[in-house]
Amino acid sequence: MSGPPLRAVIADDQALVRTGFGMILAADGIEVAAEAADGAEAVAAVRRTRPDVVLMDIRMPGMDGIEATRRLLAEGGAAGGPDGTRVIILTTYDLDHYVYAALTAGASGFLLKDVTPEHLVAAVRLVRAGDALLAPTITRRLVERFAHRDEPAAPRRELVDLTPRELEVLRLLATGLSNAELADRLFLSPTTVKTHVGRILSKLGLRDRVQAVILAYESGLITPGGGGPPADPS
Structure with missing residues (x-):
């Protein structure tokens, strides 16, 4: 007997992006519990629906995705799922400070928005299973950050x-x-x-x-x- 469907919240200020990701997830049996257009809405949606995974954009009006991630995970992921909601950061900006800020805020993964549908679905399932998305390119940026710090x-x-x-x-x-x-x-x-x-x-x-x-x-x-x-x- 299969368990309950995996549930996700999609937070992005572009309606077309939310719709597209929602269709991709739904086609693979992943339930979209809610959508959010900014960080504050994302926090409220997670508290209300307690999803397994959040797809979180970084650049959103008002509260950005980094602050929303920080707040959610400081609360234990709003107690979503058996171990709390996990956050996957989605962005079009492949920039070092975003990577490090997202990871230190507690995100379990980091994907660019040009990710393939298959990779997106696999990422959501991987993170919900307790693993993390740490691609070699992201690891390399993390290493470079520590290589250049003074302390x-x-x-x-x-x-x-x-x-x-x-x-x-x-x-x-x-x-x-x-x-x-x-x-x-x-x-x-x-x-x-x-x-x-x-x-x-x-x-x-x-x-x-x-x-x-x-x-x-x-x-x-x-x-x-x-x-x-x-x-x-x-």
């Missing part, structure tokens, strides 16, 4: 709770590897990798892989152009 990395005490193997998985995860790629690299089963990733997120109090990548760079566990000291496999 030193701040050590994170939470890392001491990770086992050597979990630290190794976190380092590789921070380079943008998927679970399947991690399994191949570490000669582990996908199920074992998924278990390691889940434990890492739990121990560090993180929502998803995006936050794990940010923490890995902010803590100095991995450095731009390289990595941390080699882990002791266990």
Whole structure:
């Protein structure tokens, strides 16, 4: 027996974009719970409908998508779905500061609006399943940001709770590897990798892989152009 349909809110100031994305999602069995034309409407819609995923435009009048994302996720995603609503940022602007602002606000993914219908649907389902959209180009921008900052990395005490193997998985995860790629690299089963990733997120109090990548760079566990000291496999 299949579970309840995946539900989404589409927030964009262009009605044509909302309609187009809505048709794409509906054609794949994803219910559009509500639409919003600005950030304030998006926040209200999520609180009212408690969707699984929000497709959030960045540039909207009044409250923008970054602030709306920040507010929603500060509330635990307005308690939408079993683990709270997840946000995918959609924009026509492939700019560094938007990427970093969206990810640090708590977004689980970042897509350009020229995404194919198949990729859009896959992204919504992937994020709802608890994964994150961190394409290599986005990871590269994140790395470049840390490569050019002046302040030193701040050590994170939470890392001491990770086992050597979990630290190794976190380092590789921070380079943008998927679970399947991690399994191949570490000669582990996908199920074992998924278990390691889940434990890492739990121990560090993180929502998803995006936050794990940010923490890995902010803590100095991995450095731009390289990595941390080699882990002791266990």
